[in-house]
Amino acid sequence: MNWQQLLSLKRYGDSHPRPRAKQDELRLGFEVDYDRVIFSQHFRSLQDKTQVIPLSQTGFVHTRLTHSLEVSVVGRSLGRMAGKLILEKHPDLVASGYKQQDFGAIVAAAALAHDIGNPPFGHSGEKAIGSYFKTERGAKMISTLSRKQQQDLLSYEGNANGYRLLNLDSPGTSGGLRLSYATLGAFIKYPKESLPHRPTKHISQKKYGIFQADVDHFNDVVNELGLLNNTDSEESHYRHPLTYLVEAADDICYTIIDFEDGINLGWISEDHALEQLIKLVRDTIRTDIYTQLSTTSERLSYLRSLAINNLITDCISIFMENEEAILSGTFPHALTDKSTYKAQIDDILAITIDKVYNNEEVIQKEVAGYKILQDILDAAVNASINSLNNTEDSYDKLILKSCKGLRLSGTTSYERILDVCGYVASLTDSKSIALFNIINGKI
Known part of the structure; x- marks a missing residue:
């Protein structure tokens, strides 16, 4: 590449x-x-x-x-x-x-x-x-x-x-x-x-x-x-080098931000959380500033800023040190997996998984999501296929009218099903619940 x-x-x-040189700045x-x-x-x-x-x-x-x-x-x-x-x-x-x-x-x-x-x-x-x-x-x-x-x-x-x-x-x-x-x-x-x-x-x-x-x-x-891999490698296509930076940005944010949400909701104790974040920033923290911060929000904001900056700087070092391997498609890792702070990241993620991802409120939402999305899919996929085959009944027509924003542009069963899945995936949480209630007669 x-x-x-x-x-x-x-x-x-x-x-x-x-050409880049002819772009309007x-x-x-x-x-x-x-x-x-x-x-x-x-x-x-x-x-x-x-x-x-x-x-x-x-x-x-x-x-x-x-x-x-x-x-x-x-x-x-x-x-x-x-x-x-x-x-x-x-x-x-x-x-x-x-x-x-x-x-x-x-x-x-x-x-x-x-x-x-x-x-x-x-x-x-x-x-x-x-x-x-x-x-x-x-x-x-x-x-x-x-x-x-x-x-x-x-x-x-x-x-x-x-x-x-x-x-x-x-x-x-x-x-x-x-x-x-x-x-x-x-x-x-x-x-x-x-x-x-x-x-x-x-x-x-x-x-x-x-x-x-x-x-x-x-x-x-x-x-x-130029992403086609013509070597004998099992990977037939190269990953664009800048994808590593997109991935790193996501990894950095969910490592810090999901953890922070857990703290703000009281699911992760402040003392334990701040201790973990300080491990990420011990080389850059200014104690004279930190000791003046009186609220959880202020302390979190300060540590979050330092932590994200440290992880950004670290990821850039890893990216540039491995630029040749990345351009040749032979760098197999996410940047954060090679981070100097890998142990601290893993500790934070382990706490987040235990206290946030496995929280009862989160699990209940995900369980409900399964039922809601699958009921919508069942009704809409069936109606869309019947419509394609000209076998739709009155109920199918009502379902398709209820799915506001659904565009059935596909001319094959696969394309029609993909249309419906894309529509369901594009629904918001509240619109999904509303459509689920209509389908199940809860008006």
């Missing part, structure tokens, strides 16, 4: 190149990507989607939207810091007009969009959708599909849905948001299809990131950016 290709400003449908293409994501309907819906903890009446907790905004801010810093060092190392990029803010804008836009395809009800949403197709009725719905198409649904993946939503045609906008291919490349965390499934130790192979319906679009992006 080489940076000149990786930083392509091409957009879907372009017939002419977009007041309306830079990579910054346009950010704008298009933040004004999109799917991004706005994140404000009513659970991140981990159900919305609390007793204190602030993060939604998917606030989490995504924070990941984007951290990502911008990571991108700019890396960009400065990359430009110093590769002066040909400077000659082509690239600047350090380009890297920051790409990472910020990809980070802003990183959760855009995730279903409601936290981390269990994807599993709820995939599990539906393992039920008797769900399995029957996909029985005629190809193995790859079936696997797309059986292991439904929010990352793949996110890629689809970013590029899906909508009325008046062919090609979806038409983000630059550099930003799309940085967004693709797992550059592979659902099958074949060959587990490797490379972080890019942990899950999949592309539905069968989007393979042609993905191949166009891959060819433009």
Whole structure:
């Protein structure tokens, strides 16, 4: 891989190149990507989607939207810091007009969009959708599909849905948001299809990131950016180097922020929590400032800032030390997995899992999410297939009318089912509950 290709400003449908040197500095293409994501309907819906903890009446907790905004801010810093060092190392990029803010804008836009395809009800949403197709009725719905198409649904993946939503045609906008291919490349965390499934130790192979319906679009992006792996490696596609920074931004935020939410709600004791955070910042903390802070909020804010800064700086060092391996596709780790602070990160995550992810309130929300999403899927998938086959009855028509915003553009069973899954994944928590109540006669 080489940076000149990786930083392509091409957009879907372009017939002419977009040289960096000819970009309008007041309306830079990579910054346009950010704008298009933040004004999109799917991004706005994140404000009513659970991140981990159900919305609390007793204190602030993060939604998917606030989490995504924070990941984007951290990502911008990571991108700019890396960009400065990359430009110093590769002066040909400077000659082509690239600047350090380009890297920051790409990472910020990809980070802003990183959760855009995730279903409601936290981390269990994807599993709820995939599990539906393992039920008797769900399995029957996909029985005629190809193995790859079936696997797309059986292991439904929010990352793949996110890629689809970013590029899906909508009325008046062919090609979806038409983000630059550099930003799309940085967004693709797992550059592979659902099958074949060959587990490797490379972080890019942990899950999949592309539905069968989007393979042609993905191949166009891959060819433009030079992500096709022509070696004998089991990984057929390289991961875009800037994806490591997007991933690091997400890892840094959920390590610190989910932990902080647990503290704010009283699920994690303040003394124990502050002790863990101090371990992350002991080399940079100023005790003269810290001892003057009188409230939990002030102490958390100060330690959070130091901790995030330390992790950003550490990740940049790891990224640049391994730039050659990353460009050759042979760096198999997430940046935080090689962090100087790995032991402290693991300790914080262990506490978060125990006290937050396994909290009764969180579990109850996820259990309810399974029932809600699967009931909606059952009704809507059945109605959409009947509509495709011209066998829909009055109930099917009412269900489709109740699913406001559902666009059935697919002309095959696979595409119709994917339309419904994408629609269900795009629902907010409250809209899911409302639709579930309608389907179950709770008016």
